[in-house]
Amino acid sequence: MDQPADIILAIENLSLGFRGLKALDGVGLSARKGETISVIGPNGAGKTCLINCITGYYRPREGCILYRGRNIIGMKPHQIARLGIGRTFQDPTTFPHMKGLDILMAGRYLHTRTSLLEGLLFFGRSRAEELASRQRVEEIVAFARIEEVRKVPVLAMTYGQRKQVEIARVMAMGPGLVLLDEPMSGLDEFMKEVVNELILDMRQRNITIILIEHDMRAVMELSDRVVVLDHGKKIAEGTPTEIMRDEQVAEAYLGGLSYEREAA
Amino acid sequence: MRRRGKSRTDFVRDLAIIGSGRHWLAVALALSLLALLPFVLRWTHNLNWLTFLNFTLLTVIAVLGLNITTGMAGQLSLGHAAFVLAGGYALGVFTVKLGWPFWGALPVATLLSGIAGFLVGIPALRLRGFYVAVTTLAFFYIIQFVVRNIEITGGIHGLIGIPYPYVGGLAIKSDIRWYFLLLVFCVLCILASVNLTRSRLGRAFLAIRDNEDAAANLGISVGLAKLRAFFIGALFGGLAGALWASYVSVVKLDQFTIWDSIWYLGMMVIGGAGSTAGTVLGVIALRLTSQVLHSIGSSGLIPLSSNLTIYMTYAIFGIAIILFISFRPFGLIAMWQKLKANYKRWPFGT
Numbered sequence: 001m002d003q004p005a006d007i008i009l010a011i012e013n014l015s016l017g018f019r020g021l022k023a024l025d026g027v028g029l030s031a032r033k034g035e036t037i038s039v040i041g042p043n044g045a046g047k048t049c050l051i052n053c054i055t056g057y058y059r060p061r062e063g064c065i066l067y068r069g070r071n072i073i074g075m076k077p078h079q080i081a082r083l084g085i086g087r088t089f090q091d092p093t094t095f096p097h098m099k100g101l102d103i104l105m106a107g108r109y110l111h112t113r114t115s116l117l118e119g120l121l122f123f124g125r126s127r128a129e130e131l132a133s134r135q136r137v138e139e140i141v142a143f144a145r146i147e148e149v150r151k152v153p154v155l156a157m158t159y160g161q162r163k164q165v166e167i168a169r170v171m172a173m174g175p176g177l178v179l180l181d182e183p184m185s186g187l188d189e190f191m192k193e194v195v196n197e198l199i200l201d202m203r204q205r206n207i208t209i210i211l212i213e214h215d216m217r218a219v220m221e222l223s224d225r226v227v228v229l230d231h232g233k234k235i236a237e238g239t240p241t242e243i244m245r246d247e248q249v250a251e252a253y254l255g256g257l258s259y260e261r262e263a264a
Numbered sequence: 265m266r267r268r269g270k271s272r273t274d275f276v277r278d279l280a281i282i283g284s285g286r287h288w289l290a291v292a293l294a295l296s297l298l299a300l301l302p303f304v305l306r307w308t309h310n311l312n313w314l315t316f317l318n319f320t321l322l323t324v325i326a327v328l329g330l331n332i333t334t335g336m337a338g339q340l341s342l343g344h345a346a347f348v349l350a351g352g353y354a355l356g357v358f359t360v361k362l363g364w365p366f367w368g369a370l371p372v373a374t375l376l377s378g379i380a381g382f383l384v385g386i387p388a389l390r391l392r393g394f395y396v397a398v399t400t401l402a403f404f405y406i407i408q409f410v411v412r413n414i415e416i417t418g419g420i421h422g423l424i425g426i427p428y429p430y431v432g433g434l435a436i437k438s439d440i441r442w443y444f445l446l447l448v449f450c451v452l453c454i455l456a457s458v459n460l461t462r463s464r465l466g467r468a469f470l471a472i473r474d475n476e477d478a479a480a481n482l483g484i485s486v487g488l489a490k491l492r493a494f495f496i497g498a499l500f501g502g503l504a505g506a507l508w509a510s511y512v513s514v515v516k517l518d519q520f521t522i523w524d525s526i527w528y529l530g531m532m533v534i535g536g537a538g539s540t541a542g543t544v545l546g547v548i549a550l551r552l553t554s555q556v557l558h559s560i561g562s563s564g565l566i567p568l569s570s571n572l573t574i575y576m577t578y579a580i581f582g583i584a585i586i587l588f589i590s591f592r593p594f595g596l597i598a599m600w601q602k603l604k605a606n607y608k609r610w611p612f613g614t
Contacts, residue, residue, distance in 0.1 A: 077477070087481055095470070097473070098467075098471065105467055106467040106479075116465055120456045131275055134275040
C-alpha cells in the first residue's frame with residue numbers, strides 16, 4: 001500500500017464486535033506526524049472502543065492498525081506502550097492510591113533500565129536514573145501546575161487535579177502518539193483552559209494526538225481534522241469547519257442544532 | 265504561613281531516605297537505643313524479653329516480604345509462611361544433611377525460597393484478587409505435605425542440630441549476639457524495602473496493585489512484575505526462615521503454620537499495607553500487645569486459665585483487624601502521618 005512517509009497511524013476497515021453488537025464497523029483513519037485528530041460522536045458511538053483497539057485492550061475482528069508502518073493488532077497492551085503509544089482514561093481515577101509524583105515517575109518506566117537487584121540495593125543506574133526521571137517529571141509538574149499534589153494520593157485530589165495528573169502522566173511517558181479519552185469532561189471553564197494548554201504543548205512537541213472529546217470549542221480549537229462516528233461507523237471526516245457545517249453530523253450528533261446557533 | 269514540604273525542588277534531598285540533619289539525628293538515636301536495649305535488659309534481669317525481641321526482628325523481615333508481594337504489588341498471599349518454611353528447611357537440609365557451612369547455606373536457602381515464590385506467582389498470572397489468595401493457600405499445604413513426606417527433611421520429626429553462624433570468629437550462640445546479627449539483617453531488609461519504593465520496579469508494583477490494565481499502558485509487563493513481586497517477597501520470607509532455623513537450631517513443621525500467614529497479614533494491615541515503616545510498626549504493635557496479654561494471662565492477674573487467655577488474644581486481634589480494615593484501611597502509619605500533618609498545620613484546619 002502506498003502511503004506518505006509521515007503517516008504515523010493508519011487504521012483501515014476496523015471492525016469490532018461484541019456478540020451481536022457491532023461496536024466498530026469498517027472504520028478507517030489516518031494521522032500524520034504532529035497532527036491532532038478529534039474523534040467525536042454520541043455516547044456509544046464506539047470512540048473509546050477505537051482507543052481500546054489501538055492500545056491492545058480489545059482485539060478487533062477485522063481490519064488493520066499500522067503504527068509507523070507496523071501492524072500492531074495482536075500485540076499486548078504493554079508491547080504497544082513500548083512502541084510509544086500512550087493514552088489517558090476517561091475516568092481519571094486510574095491509580096487511586098498512588099501519589100501524584102509516583103504516578104508521573106511510573107510514567108518514566110520505559111525510559112529507565114534499573115534492574116531488580118540495582119533497585120533493591122540502590123546502586124548502579126538506580127540513583128542516576130531516579131534523578132534524571134525526576135528532572136523531566138518536575139518540568140511536567142510545573143507545566144501542568146500540579147505542584148500541590150506531588151505527595152497526594154489520587155483519591156484525595158479534586159476531579160480536575162486527577163484529570164491534570166492523568167494527562168501529565170502520559171506526557172511523562174514521552175510518547176509519539178497520544179490517545180486522549182475525553183480529557184475535558186466534567187471540568188469547569190478554567191480547568192478546561194489548563195487542559196487545553198497541556199494539549200497545545202503536546203502539539204508543539206510534534207506529538208500525534210487522537211482526541212476524543214464532547215467539548216466542541218476544544219475540538220474546533222485543537223484539531224486539524226475531525227472524524228465523526230455514529231453507531232460504530234464513520235459518518236464524516238474533514239476540517240473542524242467542514243464538520244460543523246455537515247448536515248448529517250448535525251443530525252446524528254448535535255441533534256439538528258448547528259454549532260453556531262448553540263453558541264449564540 | 266509557609267507550608268513545609270510543599271514546594272521542595274531539591275530532588276537529591278528528596279531522593280535520600282534520610283533527608284535532613286534532624287532526621288539523621290533521630291535515626292542515630294534510635295539505632296543507639298536499639299543497640300543499648302539488650303544491655304539494659306540484662307542489667308534489669310529481663311533476658312526473656314531478648315528472645316521476644318529476636319523473634320520480633322525475624323517477623324519484621326518476613327512481613328516486609330509479604331508487604332512487597334501483597335502490600336505493594338497487591339497480590340494477596342495467604343501462603344507467606346510457606347516461604348519462611350522453605351527457607352528454614354532449606355538451611356536445615358544444607359547444613360545438617362549436606363554439611364554446608366552456615367554462610368554458604370544462607371544465600372542458597374534464601375534464593376531457593378525466592379524461586380518457590382516465583383513458581384507460586386505463575387498461576388497468579390491468569391488470576392486476580394481472591395483467586396490468587398486461594399492459590400497461595402493451596403501452595404502452603406502442598407509444601408507442608410511435601411516436607412512431611414520426604415526423607416531429607418526429617419519428616420514429622422524435622423531437623424535438629426542446625427549450626428549457629430560465626431561472624432569474624434565469634435560464635436553467634438547467645439541471645440544477645442543473635443540480637444545484633446538479626447538487627448543488622450533487619451536494618452538491611454528495611455533499606456532494601458525502602459529502596460524498592462524509590463525504583464522503577466517498586467512503582468510498577470504500585471501501579472499493578474491499583475490498576476493492572478492501566479499499568480500495562482505504562483509499558484509494564486504485568487505478568488513479569490507479578491512474578492518479581494512474588495520472588496522478592498519470598499526472598500525476604502526465606503531469609504527470615506533460614507535465620508530462624510539457625511537461631512532455634514531446629515526446624516519442625518509446627519514452627520510454620522497457616523496461622524503465621526494470617527498473623528503476617530494482620531500485622532501488615534494494622535501497620536499499613538504498602539508502607540515499609542507501617543509494616544515494621546504493625547509487627548511491633550501486634551507482637552508487643554500479644555506479649556503483654558500473654559504476660560498478664562500467665563501472671564494470674566486475671567482469674568482465667570492461660571489457655572483461655574490465648575484464645576482471647578486471638579479474638580482481640582480478630583476484632584482489631586476487622587476494625588482496622590473497616591475504619592483505618594491504611595493502618596497505624598496513616599494515622600501517624602495524619603497526626604503529624606495536623607500538628608504542622610495547627611491551628612489552621614484539621
